[in-house]
Amino acid sequence: MSQVKAKGTEDHGSKNLCQETIDKLISQSQEAKKQAYCPYSNFRVGAALLTQDNRVFTGCNVENACYNLGVCAERNAMAKAVSEGYKSFKAIAIASDMTDQFISPCGGCRQFMREFGLKWQVYMTKPNGSYQNKTVDELLPISFGPEDLSMADA
Ligand SMILES: [Zn+2]
Structure with missing residues (x-):
């Protein structure tokens, strides 16, 4: 069986993000939310993903008439980053229109985030x-x- 351990997915703690950076990332996630394509749920979501080298990739939710093909904003942003060669992340900010609670990533997006490390920050x-x-x-x-699959090789 071939090695499947993903490269460039080391954990990098990012508790030291400055307030200005956090606020800007949140603002970018709110901006991304405006592009949401959600005619079925009318539930807009935006995400802004900060890479280790301080690039930002944004994403919005993209729904489909075939409901289960819809893609979340968070996964959209991560796929954009990975497709541009970025796999090491400091943080992601997620925005919605809910005023009474913080927007929380779905289980699928949590697993997708986990692929690229455990210690990076999620701002809801x-x-x-x-x-x-x-x-x-x-x-x-x-x-x-990915590490768990690597262990299966031993
Ligand atoms: Zn999701």
Whole structure:
């Protein structure tokens, strides 16, 4: 069986993001939300993903008449980054229109994030810019990832 361990997915703690960077990332996620294509749910979501070298990739949810083909904003942003050669992330900010609670990533997106490390930050926000942040590890504990497949080779 071939090696499947993904390269460039080392964990990089990012608790040291400055407030200005966090606020800007949140603002970019809110901007991305405006592009949401969600005629079925009318639930707009935007995401802004910060790479280790400080590039930002944004994404929005993209729904489909065949409902289960819809793609979340977070996965959209990650796929954009990976397709441009970026696999090492500091943080992702997620925005929605919910004012009464922080937007939280779905289970599928948590697993997708986990592929690229456990210790990077997820900023779950409200439209007023307030947020709650957790690491990927905190959002998806006792998870399964690329390292687990590598161990199966031994
Ligand atoms: Zn999702």
